Amino acid sequence: MRSRLAPLWPPIVVGVIIVSLWEGVVRAFDIKEFLLPKPTSIMAAVGDQWVPLRTAGWQTGRTAVAGLLIGVVTGALLALVISRFGWLRGSVTPLAVALNATPIIALAPIFNAWFGITDFRSNTAVVIVVVFFPVFINTGKGLDEVEPNQIELMRSLAASDTTVLRMVRIPNALPFFLTSLRLAAPLSVIAAIVAEYFGGPQNRLGPFITQNASFSRYANAWAAIVVASAIGLALFALSALVEKVSMPWKQGDPSRA
Amino acid sequence: MGEPAIVASGVTKTFNHGTDNAVTALTDIDLSVEPGEFVSLIGPSGCGKSTMLRIFGDLISPTAGSVEVFGKSAAQARLDRDYGMAFQKAGLFDWRRVRANIELPLELAGWSKDKRARRSSEMLSLVKLPDFGNHYPWQLSGGMQQRVAIARALSFEPKLLLMDEPFGALDEMTREHMQLELLRIYRQLGTTVVFVTHSIPEAAFLSDRVVVLSPRPGRIHSIIGVDLGRRDENTRESEGFFRKTTQIREALRSVEAMP
Ligand SMILES: Nc1ncnc2c1ncn2[C@@H]1O[C@H](COP(=O)(O)OP(=O)(O)O)[C@@H](O)[C@H]1O
Ligand SMILES: [Mg+2]
Numbered sequence: 001m002r003s004r005l006a007p008l009w010p011p012i013v014v015g016v017i018i019v020s021l022w023e024g025v026v027r028a029f030d031i032k033e034f035l036l037p038k039p040t041s042i043m044a045a046v047g048d049q050w051v052p053l054r055t056a057g058w059q060t061g062r063t064a065v066a067g068l069l070i071g072v073v074t075g076a077l078l079a080l081v082i083s084r085f086g087w088l089r090g091s092v093t094p095l096a097v098a099l100n101a102t103p104i105i106a107l108a109p110i111f112n113a114w115f116g117i118t119d120f121r122s123n124t125a126v127v128i129v130v131v132f133f134p135v136f137i138n139t140g141k142g143l144d145e146v147e148p149n150q151i152e153l154m155r156s157l158a159a160s161d162t163t164v165l166r167m168v169r170i171p172n173a174l175p176f177f178l179t180s181l182r183l184a185a186p187l188s189v190i191a192a193i194v195a196e197y198f199g200g201p202q203n204r205l206g207p208f209i210t211q212n213a214s215f216s217r218y219a220n221a222w223a224a225i226v227v228a229s230a231i232g233l234a235l236f237a238l239s240a241l242v243e244k245v246s247m248p249w250k251q252g253d254p255s256r257a
Numbered sequence: 258m259g260e261p262a263i264v265a266s267g268v269t270k271t272f273n274h275g276t277d278n279a280v281t282a283l284t285d286i287d288l289s290v291e292p293g294e295f296v297s298l299i300g301p302s303g304c305g306k307s308t309m310l311r312i313f314g315d316l317i318s319p320t321a322g323s324v325e326v327f328g329k330s331a332a333q334a335r336l337d338r339d340y341g342m343a344f345q346k347a348g349l350f351d352w353r354r355v356r357a358n359i360e361l362p363l364e365l366a367g368w369s370k371d372k373r374a375r376r377s378s379e380m381l382s383l384v385k386l387p388d389f390g391n392h393y394p395w396q397l398s399g400g401m402q403q404r405v406a407i408a409r410a411l412s413f414e415p416k417l418l419l420m421d422e423p424f425g426a427l428d429e430m431t432r433e434h435m436q437l438e439l440l441r442i443y444r445q446l447g448t449t450v451v452f453v454t455h456s457i458p459e460a461a462f463l464s465d466r467v468v469v470l471s472p473r474p475g476r477i478h479s480i481i482g483v484d485l486g487r488r489d490e491n492t493r494e495s496e497g498f499f500r501k502t503t504q505i506r507e508a509l510r511s512v513e514a515m516p
Contacts, residue, residue, distance in 0.1 A: 149344040152316050156342045156419075157365050158335055167361075171352045249352045249393045 037219040045223035052208065057227040060192050060205040063120060064231065067127020068188035075135030076177055083143035084165060093140060100133035105191060108198040117199040126195035131184040135177065142176025143169045178243040185235035193228055260328045262417055262449040263290040263313055267322035270308050274320055281474040282308040288468065288477065295443060295450045297460040297467045299505065301513055305475025306453040307421050313451060314340050314419050327416060338366060341410035341418045345425040347402035349394040355405050356390035362413045380408040383442055400431040407439065411446060418450045424459065436462055440488055461501040462488060469505065471512040478512050481505055
């Protein structure tokens with residue numbers, strides 16, 4: 001157990017040092033709160049604002065998780081369909097790669113028009129779209145990038161395309177899929193909050209940050225960022241855990257840590 | 258000896274046939290392999306050795322000509338699971354333990370779990386890895402991985418073993434060791450082997466016959482019979498072995514020198 005948790009210590013130590021320095025510098029140079037509040041002020045604001053923050057965090061977290069799940073499932077399923085029906089690959093995959101390179105978050109105001117400016121679905125839609133592309137592209141890559149000899153071996157054993165998909169392509173794609181999940185998890189929180197800046201219901205972290213900032217209550221805004229970070233970190237940790245338990249063959253493999 | 262293991266007649270392969278970048282890899286190959294025979298294909302790289310092996314195994318089809326395997330079409334032989342294959346890359350599946358890799362062909366053939374376990378244990382001892390069944394491939398050295406790949410190729414006792422430079426990535430000592438192991442297993446199971454290599458001593462050491470291919474386009478230059486009796490470590494230092502490697506080397510030189 002000690003060795004498993006050992007890698008956690010260095011970042012924690014460095015984190016504590018940075019936060020202490022931050023506190024010290026702000027105090028020493030008497031930096032104004034609206035520029036950079038002290039960590040102690042931010043933590044005080046978290047306590048002070050706990051009731052609205054808890055509600056906002058819960059709502060934003062729900063949007064992020066719902067969008068994450070829908071985006072991940074549709075991304076992975078569409079990648080499967082495209083891999084199974086190869087003729088789709090030439091048209092759909094380049095299009096997805098191109099769309100992935102566009103700033104999808106810019107769609108937020110448009111989704112507001114589609115679903116209504118106060119509707120939570122416009123925020124969820126942004127998260128879905130943001131999550132979808134990396135999952136779709138990475139999973140598709142994993143399904144396609146199988147060693148040609150392995151496919152030849154399967155064919156020499158008279159395996160059907162469906163059998164090859166089930167026994168070779170899907171397990172081969174699993175690490176790619178799980179990596180994309182680990183990337184998409186924190187992305188979903190970012191997408192949810194940015195989407196909330198543009199509209200949707202008001203009792204969310206996004207509006208909480210913009211409103212407090214506009215009233216110069218910067219410690220409160222920072223408190224909401226702390227909550228958002230905690231949600232992002234939790235989702236990241238969860239997906240990293242899923243990654244570990246679903247690939248037992250990678251345990252201890254030094255080349256793919 | 259009964260019907261031949263392979264009869265190839267007039268086999269020609271042109272990749273991208275009818276386009277600007279058409280490549281003729283093989284022309285007019287006639288070759289017959291007897292059951293139980295060990296035949297090597299040797300020739301400069303790009304002369305069509307792998308292409309020939311893939312045509313025998315029905316992984317690609319010839320542009321012209323025909324291949325019969327045990328009196329059937331190559332396609333039928335493949336569907337009947339007559340082929341075991343091994344390549345230069347061991348190509349083990351990362352997510353399967355060694356034992357499960359060896360059992361893969363048995364799973365595809367619908368063997369029961371018990372039968373599979375019994376056979377994979379036998380194969381593990383055959384390739385001298387009895388204690389590695391529960392390891393994952395990455396825990397094995399290159400030579401050990403290649404032995405697992407051979408165990409996988411042979412687990413279901415295919416009638417015909419097709420091997421494409423299976424020892425090409427191994428160091429010289431491991432390679433010589435693996436050659437002896439392969440011959441031992443081959444004798445024990447009595448399969449037929451078609452073996453692609455570009456190593457002259459390897460071809461001479463393993464084969465009953467060595468097929469020398471010439472490039473651009475690939476054709477059979479000559480077929481050299483190797484009658485060295487039962488091979489062992491001393492074979493490599495024998496007079497007869499030296500004469501055969503010289504003969505193969507000279508054939509390859511005349512092939513390389515051709516315009
Ligand atoms: N799928 C393919 N498409 C086009 N050309 C190919 C293909 N496979 C092999 N070739 C060509 O056919 C020739 C023979 O290749 P190959 O059989 O791999 O040679 P070898 O195994 O003897 O090195 C080479 O010129 C190679 O470029
Ligand atoms: Mg080759």
